[in-house]
Amino acid sequence: MTQSLLFRPLFDPESSTYTYLLADRASGAAVLIDPVLEQAQRDIGLLEDLGLKLEWALDTHVHADHVTAMGVLRERTGCKTALSERAGTGWPDVLLRHGQRVEFGGRYLEVRETPGHTSGCISFVLDDQSKVFTGDALLIRGCGRTDFQQGDASQLFQSIHEQIFALPDACEVYPGHDYKGRLVSSVGEEKRFNPRLGGGKTQEQFVEIMNNLHLAHPKKIAVAVPANLYGGATGGHADPELPVSDPWAPIEVSLSGIPEVAPEWVLSAPAAIRLVDVREPNEFDGPLGHVARSELVPLATVPDVVRGWDRDAPVALICRSGGRSGKAAMQMLKMGFRRVVSMRGGMTLVQELASKRDAQARPSL
Numbered sequence: 001m002t003q004s005l006l007f008r009p010l011f012d013p014e015s016s017t018y019t020y021l022l023a024d025r026a027s028g029a030a031v032l033i034d035p036v037l038e039q040a041q042r043d044i045g046l047l048e049d050l051g052l053k054l055e056w057a058l059d060t061h062v063h064a065d066h067v068t069a070m071g072v073l074r075e076r077t078g079c080k081t082a083l084s085e086r087a088g089t090g091w092p093d094v095l096l097r098h099g100q101r102v103e104f105g106g107r108y109l110e111v112r113e114t115p116g117h118t119s120g121c122i123s124f125v126l127d128d129q130s131k132v133f134t135g136d137a138l139l140i141r142g143c144g145r146t147d148f149q150q151g152d153a154s155q156l157f158q159s160i161h162e163q164i165f166a167l168p169d170a171c172e173v174y175p176g177h178d179y180k181g182r183l184v185s186s187v188g189e190e191k192r193f194n195p196r197l198g199g200g201k202t203q204e205q206f207v208e209i210m211n212n213l214h215l216a217h218p219k220k221i222a223v224a225v226p227a228n229l230y231g232g233a234t235g236g237h238a239d240p241e242l243p244v245s246d247p248w249a250p251i252e253v254s255l256s257g258i259p260e261v262a263p264e265w266v267l268s269a270p271a272a273i274r275l276v277d278v279r280e281p282n283e284f285d286g287p288l289g290h291v292a293r294s295e296l297v298p299l300a301t302v303p304d305v306v307r308g309w310d311r312d313a314p315v316a317l318i319c320r321s322g323g324r325s326g327k328a329a330m331q332m333l334k335m336g337f338r339r340v341v342s343m344r345g346g347m348t349l350v351q352e353l354a355s356k357r358d359a360q361a362r363p364s365l
């Protein structure tokens, strides 16, 4: 069985991300797990050198520290792309669910949901259970952080114990990152030596450790998360030679993973950006008013109303305080819209900003 598999770990030094190339030698069918945009050319070159046909580009989750190469790889090789159905996007060709098989030639990867670092994290287990690709759920002697992107320490503890530690001890663990130069571990080794999760650590002890990490936010989160929801292509281009720091809007991702923009940007947004207010009619015409040229689509009617809209057209969503517009943004991303943002703080913040401006403009007496 092993002879039929070609396996190449690859590394991106800037983000310390591992990308894994697996291929069925007999048919040449290949898979890339967690490809990095800046390394797309390297990966395509390797596929060409080895005469492999890329069938799948897979992400273990919506990454916050690098931009995915899934979009570029699909464009260049015609491969299919996939993410978890819980990743909060409708962009990939296939939305994966627990237990599903990703087949390449005569081999396959089994999908296991391992949420906790993000709500849409999955691990891929090789068909003979000799290897597991854990993304940022289980790292070597560590694990992914749980303080943003719907992270949940208790859930991560359960995911690792039920889905990864349940594999054979000899199963090799290939993580999404390593910052200390380590390449591989095993399930048995992590069960014994992982300082956060191994050696009989309880869920309570784990949650305590995770709640006291106080980590800085990843440098690229504001660019990476929105880009990765639609394959890594920001601003409509997907060329690895081009910088990815010019998304179509100055998006900042909220702690719960919602792409947001400042009200100041919405108020002077280019005409090409559709402004959609998801409040009720009485609020739209109420004391907080509404943004000029915004159209009213109450939240409950969003899925029906937007169904026929162009999935590439940019949309900014507005509500009273940013809650409902955030929900609408996530709904639309799941429906396959690629450029959707929520206005941070809603009309309440617009009014606050306006009254501050008035106060500053008032001449002193």
Ligand SMILES: [Fe+2]
Pocket (backbone or CB within 6 Å): 061, 062, 063, 064, 065, 117, 136, 144
């Ligand atoms: Fe991550």
